[in-house]
Amino acid sequence: MPTVRSAARALAQGGLGLVLLTAGTGHLTTLRREFQAQVPPWVPLDPDLVVVASGVVELALGGALLLAWRGPARPLAGAAAAVFFVAVLPGNVSQLVTRTDAFGLDSDTARAVRLLFQPVLVAWALWPTGAWRAARSWWARRGPA
Structure with missing residues (x-):
C-alpha cells in the first residue's frame, strides 16, 4: 500500500510531466512568439530554432517523467529536467x-518574481523522482577523492 509520501511524489512527478508537455506544446504552437521573446539577444542562433528545440526537449522530458514512473530511469529523468530548468535560466x-x-510579465517586479520560481522548478524535478537521493548515494559510493 502506497504511503502518503510516495503518493505525493507520484503526483508531483506526474504533475511536472504534464506541465512540461503543456509547455512543450506551447513552444511548438500558440505560444511560440512569447517564447521567442525570451531568447537572449546574445544567443547566436535563430530564436525560432531555440524555441522549437527547447519545446522538443520539454516534450521529451515530460514524456520521460510520465513513463519513468518507478523504474531506474526515474532519477535520470528528474535530473535531466532539473538541468533543463537551470539551462533556461539565462x-x-x-x-x-x-x-x-x-x-x-510586463513589469520588472513580475519578471523578478518569476526568477524566484526557477529553484522551485529544479526542486520539483529532483524531489519526486529521487534524483537528489540517487546523486547523494552515487557520491557516497565513490568515497573520498
Missing part, C-alpha cells in the same frame, strides 16, 4: 534585464 534573466514583455 532566458528568464535576459527577459528581466532587457525588460522584454512576454507571458503577461
